[in-house]
Amino acid sequence: MNKQALSWRVEAQDGEARAGVLETRRGVIETPVFMPVGTLGTVKGMRYETLEAEELDARVILGNTYHLWLRPGAETVRALGGLHRFTGWRRAMLTDSGGFQVWSLTGLRKISEEGVEFRSHVDGRLCFLSPEISMEVQASLGAEIVMAFDECAPGKLAHAETKESMERTLRWEARSKKRFDELQGEEADAGRTEESAELSGAQALFGIVQGATHLDLRRESLARTIEINFDGYALGGLSVGEEKEVMYDVIARVAPEMPRDRPRYLMGVGTPEDLVEGVARGVDMFDCVLPTRNARTGQAWTTEGKLNIKNARWTRDERPVDDACRCSVCQRYSRAYLRHLYITGEMMASILLTHHNLFFFLDTMRRVRQAIRFNEFAKFRREFLGRSLRQEASESALEH
């Protein structure tokens, strides 16, 4: 198998920011890219038809190994031909390893060298996840991009504990790679496609750099992860308790040292400002539940700041969520209507706010890509963040 699972090229660079094209066996992804999260095989409240249509045009979404493994189960997804065939999503997918979710089950899990024993949040059943099992489950899911099984070291973990955790993650990543390669050799990948002129039709595997906020550990983690040799590299363990400035600093120091010829993925981050700041430091891929999860609690992102749709001041406000927004929700529906839907518990509130928020995130990334290609990213970033800073001042008014 000499052909790659992914083809990746940088087409424009502006400072550290890169505009690139990531070709997968299920479509081309322009980067920097934001990946909506589809935890259980659905981006909550968004039909795939809507995600695919020109307005949103999401090229890649996330699936969560932990959640899909518990329900409907890896064997069921495999029996149904993998996650694409099972869910009806035809474009690219990335699955996480489940490592972050089981690590988050504090009090319900026990970590050993072999893996993580935990109790399912669904039915309390005792389960065990390891690098090998994660790779097997992810082969059954059949996403285009598979993540290595790692341990997430939280933002403020001390040096010694972080090093211990990082060493374990490196061993787990090596085991992930070994099992992943075996599975690809056995054609266990349920999402396999015919080889194309350029691509092998197999899955790609990304490694994850850990090390919390300790730069020496981050660098060591990076160097040794590269030695294992992955199709792309991710920054894990950020936005998990550390200060925002510390996170930006870690990204600024580590991302530019990540291989230039591979996509760089900042996991689980973040706000639109975080995306722009990540791009400025050389990151290509992002995912986060914020636009979808916060929509369901009535929060919308707008060019004027965050907006809480529950606020009584919108009761008779005929304006759209965002006057400057071109999304179909803002073309048709008022704050008054969305507030009414939210207050009366109608699922349409979640559906429409999720659509708007995803448009805001995806459209921001479209603008980011364009700015990089026109060599105007510094200007774009200044204006975007300047607006955000002005928002901070007015935010309390909008929020409360």
Next chain:
Amino acid sequence: MNKQALSWRVEAQDGEARAGVLETRRGVIETPVFMPVGTLGTVKGMRYETLEAEELDARVILGNTYHLWLRPGAETVRALGGLHRFTGWRRAMLTDSGGFQVWSLTGLRKISEEGVEFRSHVDGRLCFLSPEISMEVQASLGAEIVMAFDECAPGKLAHAETKESMERTLRWEARSKKRFDELQGEEADAGRTEESAELSGAQALFGIVQGATHLDLRRESLARTIEINFDGYALGGLSVGEEKEVMYDVIARVAPEMPRDRPRYLMGVGTPEDLVEGVARGVDMFDCVLPTRNARTGQAWTTEGKLNIKNARWTRDERPVDDACRCSVCQRYSRAYLRHLYITGEMMASILLTHHNLFFFLDTMRRVRQAIRFNEFAKFRREFLGRSLRQEASESALEH
């Protein structure tokens, strides 16, 4: 004001079944028509864009006066320019009078000659609804079709009590008409449009025939309701406890006697079979919560009978909900996926099943209209109901 609010013509008749065209100030409605219910200003889980698109092409939806009066309130809807502007729905709407809802609040309401005192199901607040208030609220909502305020006599009510209730309804309908005419004269209608060549741009008012299952009372109610003179006539108080055969019999005896030059509306009914049976007896308009409400509890209508998506037998079933269905849900999603969405509590289960069920109801009516125009309605009905009868036999297997 010599021009009518509605223009109505029968274009084909096949037995008692009529295919007609109802022109409203907000679009043309081909009848027989099924009207999806949009209780609180949204058809739960269905974006208006989807209802309008060619696949479903719903021409008219219902709004509930009782619910919208309580939240967001008539004054708020009026301040926002009426229900169309408030909700973003651009096509025709019909609002009920609130009579049925307050009557349903058994134990929480007190009926007097003046109207109904009741406690709000939202906050227990004491409220009062009367024919005059219902007309005022419906003017603020501004739907194309307004319903007179009536009292619903349940299916099995005795003759004397039914007569008493019917007499009260007749007095309430006369009061409804009087207040409605005043409000139209005052241009209180928030949904008013410019007059067209044919239509006045005002609202239309429908009267409601009551009388439970007592045919003499039904006939008397009809004759005296016609005397008041409405733009259309409805059959109320059916599908509220009486046997199905009794309901069909009442419709068969009363509907053909309803004015031929006005649309006939069977309120709150029913299953696809009920729609076909209603059309066969001369009914033109229907509404019911079944396709939307039952979707949210996992029930789908199919050409093979009802299907309970929760059933474990669908866990690995790759077939669509209905092999014979042309809807976009059946083109893309499997029973296995829909079941997974339902079991995991994803709102996408409700969204997709609602879409499928509404397609089934609206498509059935498309076929009904076509059959009438081709003079093949008897054959259509025989085949449709024959299939239903065969389903009865296999239903327990599908359901359980």
